[in-house]
Amino acid sequence: MNTRSVAAQGSGRARRAANSKAVEVGARAGFGARGAIYVLVGVLALQIALSGGGKQADRGGAIAEISEKPFGKVLLWVLGIALVGMALWRLSEALFGSAGPDGHKPTKRAMAAGRSVFYGFVAYSVLSFAAGDSGSGGGSSDKQSQDVTAMALGWPGGQWIVGIGGIGVAGAGVWIAVRAIMRKYQKHLKMSEMSKKVRQAVDFTGVFGGTARGIVFATAGGFAVAAAVKHQPDQSKGMDDTLRSFTDTPAGPWLLVVIALGLVAFGVFSWANARYRKV
DSSP states (O other), X not given: OOHHHHHHHHHHHHHHHHTSHHHHHHHHHHXXXXXXXXXXXXHHXXXXXXXXXOSOOSHHHHHHHHHTSTTHHHHHHHHHHHHHHHHHHHHHHHHHOOSSTTTTOHXXXXXXXXXXXHHHHHHHHHHHHHTXXXXXXXXXXXXXXXXXXXXXHTSTTHHHHHHHHHHHHHHHHHHHHHHHHTTGGGGGBOGGGSOHHHHHHHHHHHHHHHHHHHHHHHHHHHHHHHHHHHTOGGGOOOHHHHHHHGGGSTTTHHHHHHHHHHHHHHHXXXXXXXXXXXX
């Protein structure tokens, strides 16, 4: 058996593993875990809007909130493992392409690789927190953002790096919102398997939730650009301070109420993906 046939067999086995039931289960579990985190962040943001205080409304706050519940540590282990499943599914998309006619495009595979790294990091932070390292998953996103910004601003050309990064995050937020409004998510879902009421619910949560999520990303990117222009790391904000900033608008806390409900809706939309996503 020559080297080429051995490599072909190895590639075939890897592709079959990527398309296996285990990877599908991992992906669906990952969507479920993502949904739980977004619902919790939305609820925490709603508490901030209605009471003016509250716990930090970001992934760290959600993780800390879960850990305080009965069997909280067990739930964190379940969430962390589910997010590992999401990371592995995204990795399989990067290596072998995703479902759909354009799933093998280089841009799609590159985005899948980036998402794999992101969900791998989130999974690590959740599992580390579950294992007892409270400084990993439960830390403040605001402090983390400011620390990273301060470090980057100290590099040669740091202002440009932070500014370009902020523009990238803001652009990603606009892209997320526009795709949600245009209902681009529908091509990734098994819409034909949904009843009329389920389709309506999925469209409502997909558009509303995706738009709210995009606005949060775009706003956070704007703060990063401001930090670069002013050369002030404290101008950079994580999710918690970004959400709190909506209360400083003329709409007051009511804009944050809308955004918070949108994040809850995105969490519910993630749960719909756990059921109907084409994997």
